[in-house]
Amino acid sequence: MASFTLHGIPVSRGIAIGRAHLLRPAARDVKHYLVAEEKVEAEVARLTKAINAVNEELQTVRRDLPPDAPSELAAFIDVHALILADPIIAEHPLKIIRSRHYNAEWALLTQIDELSAQFDEIEDAYLRERKNDILQVGERILKQLTGSASTLPTPMDSGETSAQMIVVAHDISPADMLQFRDRAFVGFVTDLGGQNSHTAIVARSLDIPAAVGMSNASALISEDDWVIIDGDAGIVIVDPAPIVLEQYRESQSQLLRERKKLGKLRKTPAITRDGTHIHLLANIELPEDCAGALDAGAVGVGLFRSEFLFMGRTGHAAKLPSEDEQFESYRKAVVAMKGRPVTIRTLDVGADKPLDKDEETALNPALGLRAIRYCLSEPQMFLTQLRAILRASAYGPINLLIPMLAHAFEIDQTLSLIEQAKAQLRDAKKKFDTKIPVGAMIEIPAAALTLPLFIKRLDFLSIGTNDLIQYTLAIDRVDHEVAHLYNPLHPAVLQLLAMTISAGAKADVPVAVCGEIAGDIKLTRLLLGLGLREFSMHPAQLLSVKQEILNSDITLLEPPVKRILRNYEAVAIAEAVERLRVL
Ligand code: PEP
Ligand code: MG
Numbered sequence: 001m002a003s004f005t006l007h008g009i010p011v012s013r014g015i016a017i018g019r020a021h022l023l024r025p026a027a028r029d030v031k032h033y034l035v036a037e038e039k040v041e042a043e044v045a046r047l048t049k050a051i052n053a054v055n056e057e058l059q060t061v062r063r064d065l066p067p068d069a070p071s072e073l074a075a076f077i078d079v080h081a082l083i084l085a086d087p088i089i090a091e092h093p094l095k096i097i098r099s100r101h102y103n104a105e106w107a108l109l110t111q112i113d114e115l116s117a118q119f120d121e122i123e124d125a126y127l128r129e130r131k132n133d134i135l136q137v138g139e140r141i142l143k144q145l146t147g148s149a150s151t152l153p154t155p156m157d158s159g160e161t162s163a164q165m166i167v168v169a170h171d172i173s174p175a176d177m178l179q180f181r182d183r184a185f186v187g188f189v190t191d192l193g194g195q196n197s198h199t200a201i202v203a204r205s206l207d208i209p210a211a212v213g214m215s216n217a218s219a220l221i222s223e224d225d226w227v228i229i230d231g232d233a234g235i236v237i238v239d240p241a242p243i244v245l246e247q248y249r250e251s252q253s254q255l256l257r258e259r260k261k262l263g264k265l266r267k268t269p270a271i272t273r274d275g276t277h278i279h280l281l282a283n284i285e286l287p288e289d290c291a292g293a294l295d296a297g298a299v300g301v302g303l304f305r306s307e308f309l310f311m312g313r314t315g316h317a318a319k320l321p322s323e324d325e326q327f328e329s330y331r332k333a334v335v336a337m338k339g340r341p342v343t344i345r346t347l348d349v350g351a352d353k354p355l356d357k358d359e360e361t362a363l364n365p366a367l368g369l370r371a372i373r374y375c376l377s378e379p380q381m382f383l384t385q386l387r388a389i390l391r392a393s394a395y396g397p398i399n400l401l402i403p404m405l406a407h408a409f410e411i412d413q414t415l416s417l418i419e420q421a422k423a424q425l426r427d428a429k430k431k432f433d434t435k436i437p438v439g440a441m442i443e444i445p446a447a448a449l450t451l452p453l454f455i456k457r458l459d460f461l462s463i464g465t466n467d468l469i470q471y472t473l474a475i476d477r478v479d480h481e482v483a484h485l486y487n488p489l490h491p492a493v494l495q496l497l498a499m500t501i502s503a504g505a506k507a508d509v510p511v512a513v514c515g516e517i518a519g520d521i522k523l524t525r526l527l528l529g530l531g532l533r534e535f536s537m538h539p540a541q542l543l544s545v546k547q548e549i550l551n552s553d554i555t556l557l558e559p560p561v562k563r564i565l566r567n568y569e570a571v572a573i574a575e576a577v578e579r580l581r582v583l
Helices: 037-063 071-085 092-100 104-120 125-129 131-146 174-180 198-206 242-263 287-295 323-336 371-377 379-395 408-427 451-457 465-473 480-485 491-507 524-529 539-550 554-565 570-580
Strands: 004-007 009-012 015-023 165-169 185-190 210-212 226-230 235-238 279-284 301-305 342-345 398-402 438-442 460-463 511-513 534-537
Touching: 009 198, 015 185, 015 242, 037 071, 037 092, 037 104, 037 131, 071 131, 071 198, 092 104, 104 125, 104 131, 125 131, 165 226, 174 198, 185 198, 185 226, 198 210, 210 226, 226 242, 242 539, 279 287, 279 539, 287 323, 287 539, 301 323, 301 534, 323 342, 323 379, 371 379, 371 408, 379 398, 379 408, 398 408, 408 438, 408 451, 438 451, 451 460, 451 491, 460 491, 465 491, 491 511, 491 554, 491 570, 524 539, 524 554, 524 570, 534 539, 554 570
Parallel strands: 015 165, 165 185, 185 210, 279 301, 279 534, 301 342, 342 398, 398 438, 438 460, 460 511, 511 534
Antiparallel strands: 004 235, 009 210, 015 226, 226 235
16 A cells, blocks of 8 residues: 555654554444334333443542543542533433333434534534543443444454554543553554643653544554554654664664653752853642652742642532642642742633533633632632642641732732731641742733732732733734644744743842743743743653753853844844754
8 A cells, every 4th residue: 555644733842653552432333213102211221321430440440540540530530520521421321211112222313413513513622622531431431332342452453563553543542542651652643632632641641642533534444553643743644664663763762762861960050161050940730740750850840730630629618628638738748849949829720721611711811810810700720729838838848929910910910819828827726838939920011011010019920921922922822723823933932931031030039930831942042041040830841841941051142142132023033043052
């Protein structure tokens, strides 16, 4: 067969080479028939049994999660269990069997198709992608009904131990991905999915090359085809010519060698060639991520996105994590980091991180009641979180970070609520760090343009470039239609970054960057030249950034970076930034 290449969305880096293993959706083999009146209840029971079996299956997967499983996985499996228990799945298809006499599979598929169509109408890209979760749950039930639940090969049972397996599927649920971990599974390709799909997120945290959004890859690729995934480019090469295979094997070994070399830098201090010390910190989402942060040699946590403790629950106040539950999580992180500082960001919900997935979405959620705006409108909830963080500060160094501040009164209200939380703890005779540093995220252009307001009142700043770019360039960060306009090197973004870093340096207020650009080695030298000394990123990126730092000389970077700041032409800026890498 001739070789061919498919293009999709790159979601996880690296190269994978192996033989295709196809996961066929059960939906393809479903029979449709009408059941006789007297058999309706038996059919209802058959579907109920399948739903219960899937529930047990999910609980087992959840319970047996290996300790090193990415923290998001448990949450995703919980989402699937919630969908399964929802009347839209647990009850409605039973009604269809009773009213229309459809067989169980047909009734289920009818309901799933109906739900899919409703999801397709949703404008919000993040929410629209959640349709896949429903499809995946439906798929699991179908497999139970049709008796094809186990489609995974047992370890190495293909008889070919040298060829590793690349899973090709229409879609893969996070729970299924976990089952592949113990097998010779090196990458995956799916027809569905985007940057925000759960499958993509899990692939990134497992550090497995993957390409998603490949449209009809699962129809075009056959079982046992040789497949190369180029995760950086988002392409999949099927049945490659020997010379292409050879080239990719060479690049793959090169990558592996580089990784091995990087591993040796774990304990090396991040010091530039001119002797400047740089702090490399980790972004985490749950306390369990601290192990990965330490493994990568992080000197602390620069961003603990606390909202992940709040998400995946249904939204009314009673379901929010209690003060004690939050305290335990924060304390766990602080203890795990063994004396290294942990920067905990207060709840940043809203926009693409809704607290309650059922809640009606605002017209422009990114500009809505998000982050600190939401917290100030729910002071009791905010005070609960503040008390929990303060209590954890008795167990190790914590910095308190506030997202999305833009107005002086917001800073004042926040600081006064922090004082109130401290007073409550004093009354309750609970210990906390009375001098806990409080910092602001600089992620709204208005904040970057009024830095004296922030510097006067706060102890440190952390630039959230993900949002700063979104708000400066007026592009929704989750809308793929404007993704091409998302440019960290836009001169307006660079001006705001430069202003913030230099204002902090002048006032002796530490400034970090905790947005994605902190982990992008193509931009490390630019940031060093702008004066940045604290970088916070996903632990997987930390050692490559450290290597770049070890090879950089800031005295050589400063003059060209000054020139870049006077340039307003995007192409020229991009070229000049590229040239910094050979200095
Ligand atoms: C940012 O905006 O850059 C940031 C780090 O926060 P988040 O991505 O969680 O909005
Ligand atoms: Mg942000």
